[in-house]
Amino acid sequence: xxxxxxxxxxxxxxxxxxxxxxxxxxxxxxxxxxxxxxxxxxxxxxxxxxxxxxxxxxxxxxxxxxxxxxxxxxxxxxxxxxxxxxxxxxxxxxxxxxxxxxxxxxxxxxxxxxxxxxxxxxxxxxxxxxxxxxxxxxxxxxxxxxxxxxxxxxxxxxxxxxxxxxxxxxxxxxxxxxxxxxxxxxxxxxxxxxxxxxxxxxxxxxxxxxxxxxxxxxxxxxxxxxx
Amino acid sequence: xxxxxxxxxxxxxxxxxxxxxxxxxxxxxxxxxxxxxxxxxxxxxxxxxxxxxxxxxxxxxxxxxxxxxxxxxxxxxxxxxxxxxxxxxxx
Amino acid sequence: xxxxxxxxxxxxxxxxxxxxxxxxxxxxxxxxxxxxxxxxxxxxxxxxxxxxxxxxxxxxxxxxxxxxxxxxxxxxxxxxxxxxxxxxxxxxxxxxxxxxxxxxxxxxxxxxxxxxxxxxxxxxxxxxxxxxxxxxxxxxxxxxxxxxxxxxxxxxxxxxxxxxxxxxxxxxxxxxxxxxxxxxxxxxxxxxxxxxxxxxxxxxxxxxxxxxxxxxxx
Numbered sequence: 001x002x003x004x005x006x007x008x009x010x011x012x013x014x015x016x017x018x019x020x021x022x023x024x025x026x027x028x029x030x031x032x033x034x035x036x037x038x039x040x041x042x043x044x045x046x047x048x049x050x051x052x053x054x055x056x057x058x059x060x061x062x063x064x065x066x067x068x069x070x071x072x073x074x075x076x077x078x079x080x081x082x083x084x085x086x087x088x089x090x091x092x093x094x095x096x097x098x099x100x101x102x103x104x105x106x107x108x109x110x111x112x113x114x115x116x117x118x119x120x121x122x123x124x125x126x127x128x129x130x131x132x133x134x135x136x137x138x139x140x141x142x143x144x145x146x147x148x149x150x151x152x153x154x155x156x157x158x159x160x161x162x163x164x165x166x167x168x169x170x171x172x173x174x175x176x177x178x179x180x181x182x183x184x185x186x187x188x189x190x191x192x193x194x195x196x197x198x199x200x201x202x203x204x205x206x207x208x209x210x211x212x213x214x215x216x217x218x219x220x221x222x223x224x225x226x227x
Numbered sequence: 228x229x230x231x232x233x234x235x236x237x238x239x240x241x242x243x244x245x246x247x248x249x250x251x252x253x254x255x256x257x258x259x260x261x262x263x264x265x266x267x268x269x270x271x272x273x274x275x276x277x278x279x280x281x282x283x284x285x286x287x288x289x290x291x292x293x294x295x296x297x298x299x300x301x302x303x304x305x306x307x308x309x310x311x312x313x314x315x316x317x318x
Numbered sequence: 319x320x321x322x323x324x325x326x327x328x329x330x331x332x333x334x335x336x337x338x339x340x341x342x343x344x345x346x347x348x349x350x351x352x353x354x355x356x357x358x359x360x361x362x363x364x365x366x367x368x369x370x371x372x373x374x375x376x377x378x379x380x381x382x383x384x385x386x387x388x389x390x391x392x393x394x395x396x397x398x399x400x401x402x403x404x405x406x407x408x409x410x411x412x413x414x415x416x417x418x419x420x421x422x423x424x425x426x427x428x429x430x431x432x433x434x435x436x437x438x439x440x441x442x443x444x445x446x447x448x449x450x451x452x453x454x455x456x457x458x459x460x461x462x463x464x465x466x467x468x469x470x471x472x473x474x475x476x477x478x479x480x481x482x483x484x485x486x487x488x489x490x491x492x493x494x495x496x497x498x499x500x501x502x503x504x505x506x507x508x509x510x511x512x513x514x515x516x517x518x519x520x521x522x523x524x525x526x527x528x529x530x531x532x533x534x535x536x
Contacts, residue, residue, distance in 0.1 A: 152459065275356070279359070287402075287406075
């Protein structure tokens with residue numbers, strides 16, 4: 001167990017160290033997410049001002065799009081430098097490698113969300129600091145659900161054809177329930193009087209999804225990555 | 228490793244129980260029942276039932292037909308290939 | 319090949335021919351009237367949709383963990399049938415809904431999750447077709463997630479307030495409706511088994527053809 005966690009930690013550190021050197025994926029993904037939100041802010045207007053009710057939905061759409069992009073780019077880098085094969089050859093538990101990659105993606109997404117949330121608050125006048133803990137819980141649980149399936153599929157698609165278009169095609173039908181739960185929970189928090197029981201319900205559902213998805217992913221990562 | 232997985236699977240029941248205890252409090256939408264539908268809104272039911280039934284038949288038969296077509300084509304290819312292999316082995 | 323299934327095919331055809339009579343003999347439902355008869359093919363199709371998703375998921379798991387090519391072929395057959403029966407459910411449902419609820423579609427928990435389940439298996443077929451080499455494994459993972467989705471779809475109608483009737487309806491059917499309903503279920507199940515077997519045989523033939531091509535190359 002300790003060995004398992006150590007391997008995951010090492011893989012995550014490797015990813016983050018490489019990323020910190022160029023910061024390429026962080027900058028471009030954050031910029032993409034921000035542009036996404038701006039597009040929505042300009043496209044969805046009523047009487048010349050952005051649609052305030054749409055803030056929760058737009059936040060999660062931006063997370064989904066940016067997440068897909070980040071996943072694709074992270075594994076593209078692995079493919080380009082052939083390090084994935086080296087990782088697979090290492091004598092360590094395959095699921096530990098998956099976990100390490102997942103943690104790296106989560107850190108990246110956390111940075112993106114740290115930029116997105118204030119932007120949403122600013123552009124759509126959403127009360128993002130009304131219930132910060134609930135918002136953080138929703139974002140954490142939702143991002144984990146999305147990233148867990150995404151990491152699995154992105155890793156598998158590294159060697160597939162049409163990988164860029166296949167990732168969203170495969171990922172979205174499975175993770176839409178996660179996004180829906182995230183949106184509904186966030187919308188409950190963004191109401192004039194935050195609806196905490198609703199937020200609790202949706203967070204519990206998200207945790208449920210997370211457990212199912214992470215378990216399935218850990219279980220299937222090994223047979224999927226072996227030739 | 229497997230024990231960890233099992234533990235995670237067991238954890239499924241925990242949030243499941245959490246969920247069980249909490250039903251969504253707010254209504255999803257308000258539906259006001261009508262005692263009778265106004266004349267303009269009434270649709271004839273028979274075309275709907277027939278249409279649905281017809282669609283089921285079309286879908287099922289369409290699938291069977293596509294299977295049939297692929298099967299005959301494959302059988303032909305198979306026979307042809309078997310002939311070629313036999314010729315190979317013969318020569 | 320079809321010779322083997324002749325008795326079953328005949329039974330299935332006879333059952334389907336009789337189905338309109340059987341369904342017509344069922345009593346009319348109080349509020350929905352005639353259009354409720356769609357129930358007799360909408361619900362069995364939905365049941366087989368779930369069963370097929372499970373077959374596909376389990377077969378995919380066997381393929382992934384035991385490297386069984388035969389299991390992969392069963393998974394493909396079951397995957398196609400999920401899409402077929404899903405299409406039936408998603409078309410007959412809205413037709414019924416238009417009359418019973420006044421709307422073709424509602425974005426509630428049951429309908430949305432059913433649509434997503436169907437889309438997962440459409441993606442399954444797309445990956446197998448366009449994914450290139452090694453896509454069977456990827457598709458297998460999709461099928462596993464799809465299978466995990468089924469209980470959620472089933473239960474969603476009980477936990478959320480939706481227009482869709484709850485799962486308790488089937489077990490509490492009026493006596494006059496039970497006969498026709500289970501008759502339909504039987505007819506659809508036989509049909510499903512036939513289609514699954516036929517489709518798997520098609521894949522077996524395809525595998526044989528590919529092997530022979532390799533033999534001829536040499």
